[in-house]
Amino acid sequence: xxxxxxxxxxxxxxxxxxxxxxxxxxxxxxxxxxxxxxxxxxxxxxxxxxxxxxxxxxxxxxxxxxxxxxxxxxxxxxxxxxxxxxxxxxxxxxxxxxxxxxxxxxxxxxxx
Amino acid sequence: xxxxxxxxxxxxxxxxxxxxxxxxxxxxxxxxxxxxxxxxxxxxxxxxxxxxxxxxxxxxxxxxxxxxxxxxxxxxxxxxxxxxxxxxxxxxxxxxxxxxxxxxxxxxxxxx
DNA sequence: ATTTTATACCTAAGAAAATTTTGTATTTAG
DNA sequence: CTAAATACAAAATTTTCTTAGGTATAAAAT
Numbered sequence: 001x002x003x004x005x006x007x008x009x010x011x012x013x014x015x016x017x018x019x020x021x022x023x024x025x026x027x028x029x030x031x032x033x034x035x036x037x038x039x040x041x042x043x044x045x046x047x048x049x050x051x052x053x054x055x056x057x058x059x060x061x062x063x064x065x066x067x068x069x070x071x072x073x074x075x076x077x078x079x080x081x082x083x084x085x086x087x088x089x090x091x092x093x094x095x096x097x098x099x100x101x102x103x104x105x106x107x108x109x110x111x112x
Numbered sequence: 113x114x115x116x117x118x119x120x121x122x123x124x125x126x127x128x129x130x131x132x133x134x135x136x137x138x139x140x141x142x143x144x145x146x147x148x149x150x151x152x153x154x155x156x157x158x159x160x161x162x163x164x165x166x167x168x169x170x171x172x173x174x175x176x177x178x179x180x181x182x183x184x185x186x187x188x189x190x191x192x193x194x195x196x197x198x199x200x201x202x203x204x205x206x207x208x209x210x211x212x213x214x215x216x217x218x219x220x221x222x223x224x
Numbered sequence: 225a226t227t228t229t230a231t232a233c234c235t236a237a238g239a240a241a242a243t244t245t246t247g248t249a250t251t252t253a254g
Numbered sequence: 255c256t257a258a259a260t261a262c263a264a265a266a267t268t269t270t271c272t273t274a275g276g277t278a279t280a281a282a283a284t
Contacts, residue, residue, distance in 0.1 A: 003212065004242090004243090005121045005205075005269095006122050006125070006205070007209075008121035008241065008242060008269080009241075009271090010118050010213065011241080017216060017217055018216070021218075026261080026262090028259095028260060032260095037216055041208060045243065046262080047244065047245080047263090047264090048242045049242095051263090052241085071251065072251070072260065072262090074260095074261070093114065093118070094118055094213070095217055095219060097115045097118040097154070098214060098217065100153055101122065101126075102210060105129060105203065105210065116272085117241095120241070120270060121241095121271095138233090140232050140233080141232095144231095158232090159235085159236095159274085159275095160271050162233075162235085163271090182231090182279085183279055183280065184231060184232055184279055184280070185278085186232070
């Protein structure tokens with residue numbers, strides 16, 4: 001088992017959190033940002049990230065704009081007006097989840 | 113989206129953590145313990161828990177003993193000798209993951 | 225007395241979500 | 255001129271949980 005295992009379910013919320021902090025980001029940038037923040041411990045695979053981005057776009061949470069930078073195509077994603085709401089909700093729920101996980105992991109041994 | 117969404121992937125590690133702290137527990141007890149710890153915010157469904165317990169038993173991580181208590185059958189689970197190792201690994205990885213999530217969410221780690 | 229709630233275990237069908245694998249294409253470094 | 259980094263994406267697969275059931279006993283409520 002690796003840390004990646006635990007990522008399941010959190011991916012959308014992580015993307016939304018990053019997009020709350022940055023007006024717009026492109027896919028590759030998101031993978032690198034997570035790598036930076038976690039010192040390489042957490043790696044988003046592209047095969048997981050892009051379907052998530054597309055899903056969020058289809059749901060109207062994200063909108064996109066294409067740009068040509070240094071001859072390469074980039075697809076920037078940003079929160080829609082509606083998306084800001086949902087981002088806040090998702091991030092707040094993830095925070096609560098982290099807090100609960102913390103409680104579970106910090107329990108003192110009980111007498112069995 | 114609810115907190116349950118984020119649980120994906122963490123279930124085994126949570127079970128292993130609880131079994132590190134308690135010599136033996138039975139399925140229903142585990143669901144109630146998580147409910148207690150998280151003040152009802154996180155609910156393990158039996159449909160997810162029992163298959164996980166059976167999987168861990170099949171992998172040799174857990175062993176079982178049956179007991180009849182107050183006319184009801186209980187199946188206690190505990191870590192095997194091998195299981196203690198794997199529990200430590202899983203829990204440590206989950207801790208690292210939580211710590212990384214906190215970094216992404218800009219939360220302050222509550223306990224190193 | 226009888227119904228409901230709590231306790232206690234379990235399975236199966238299906239959905240949800242990420243992974244693996246593979247593919248395309250350009251730029252930069254060796 | 256080859257490999258690595260940048261940048262996107264689809265298809266098939268696997269893992270994992272949810273939903274929805276099923277069985278059974280004891281205690282509490284009506």
